[in-house]
Amino acid sequence: MTRVSLLGIPHDENSSYLKGAAAAPALIRRELGSDAYSSWSETGFDVAADLLDHGDIDFSGDGDPWERIETEVGRTLDAGHPLISLGGDHAIAWPVLRAVRQRHRKLTIVQIDAHPDIYDVYQGNKRSHTSSFARILEEGLADRLIQIGLRTLNDELRDQLERFGVEVIEARHFSEDLRLDLKTPVYLSVDLDGLDPACAPGVSHREPGGLTTRQVIGLIQSIDQPIIAADVVEYNPNQDVSNLTALVAAKLVKEIAGTMIKINGAA
Ligand code: MN
Numbered sequence: 472m473t474r475v476s477l478l479g480i481p482h483d484e485n486s487s488y489l490k491g492a493a494a495a496p497a498l499i500r501r502e503l504g505s506d507a508y509s510s511w512s513e514t515g516f517d518v519a520a521d522l523l524d525h526g527d528i529d530f531s532g533d534g535d536p537w538e539r540i541e542t543e544v545g546r547t548l549d550a551g552h553p554l555i556s557l558g559g560d561h562a563i564a565w566p567v568l569r570a571v572r573q574r575h576r577k578l579t580i581v582q583i584d585a586h587p588d589i590y591d592v593y594q595g596n597k598r599s600h601t602s603s604f605a606r607i608l609e610e611g612l613a614d615r616l617i618q619i620g621l622r623t624l625n626d627e628l629r630d631q632l633e634r635f636g637v638e639v640i641e642a643r644h645f646s647e648d649l650r651l652d653l654k655t656p657v658y659l660s661v662d663l664d665g666l667d668p669a670c671a672p673g674v675s676h677r678e679p680g681g682l683t684t685r686q687v688i689g690l691i692q693s694i695d696q697p698i699i700a701a702d703v704v705e706y707n708p709n710q711d712v713s714n715l716t717a718l719v720a721a722k723l724v725k726e727i728a729g730t731m732i733k734i735n736g737a738a
């Protein structure tokens with residue numbers, strides 16, 4: 472039986488505007504475990520029964536948090552199951568992908584986001600959550616990066632996207648029948664601000680004009696390559712309304728896990 476590992480990464484020190492995402496993992500877990508909701512994915516798997524929860528990474532000690540993330544994600548991956556990590560802000564994707572790439576020679580990143588997170592540096596911070604994908608591509612941590620839902624581009628960011636050869640599907644060009652031509656295993660990175668703030672208000676940078684929850688679920692369910700690992704990041708409970716965004720995050724976790732089990736289990 473295919474199981475899915477879960478790992479909390481409660482870290483938001485590299486958020487540029489608002490802190491809060493460090494509190495996300497516990498709140499998303501609460502919705503995942505709530506008796507109010509079905510534990511099944513739409514695709515027919517009792518996901519709650521298949522989740523193997525490795526708890527949260529502990530950042531209380533000394534040492535570089537980036538090294539700790541890389542080590543702990545590596546250890547979790549070595550348990551042999553696909554992994555869903557709960558952020559934290561999007562900065563964590565860099566050390567997470569270091570661990571993933573070490574174990575996977577072929578990798579395509581599918582990123583859902585309002586922002587490309589590809590500034591060379593932001594506010595003097597190379598680890599900023601607005602720069603993580605510049606670091607990821609500089610280090611060659613993926614063969615391909617596909618970003619979906621962008622709606623915050625400026626000239627500098629367009630130059631960066633071109634320089635790194637990123638494949639971009641801006642929100643204004645999104646269509647329901649979008650099918651990604653995937654040829655390698657996938658790392659799926661879900662920044663909750665890729666969704667419209669009407670669907671997911673609990674984020675640090677609300678950007679109107681985003682994808683609906685239904686469209687993001689459709690994208691997840693359309694992935695036809697094994698999903699090695701995924702993250703769900705940027706949930707900021709301080710900005711949420713009635714825990715709605717935590718519930719959306721939990722729903723996406725269930726659908727990602729359901730897709731992992733379906734594809735990886737059949738492989
Ligand atoms: Mn992001």
Ligand code: MN
Binds near residue numbers: 584585586662665676
């Ligand atoms: Mn974003």
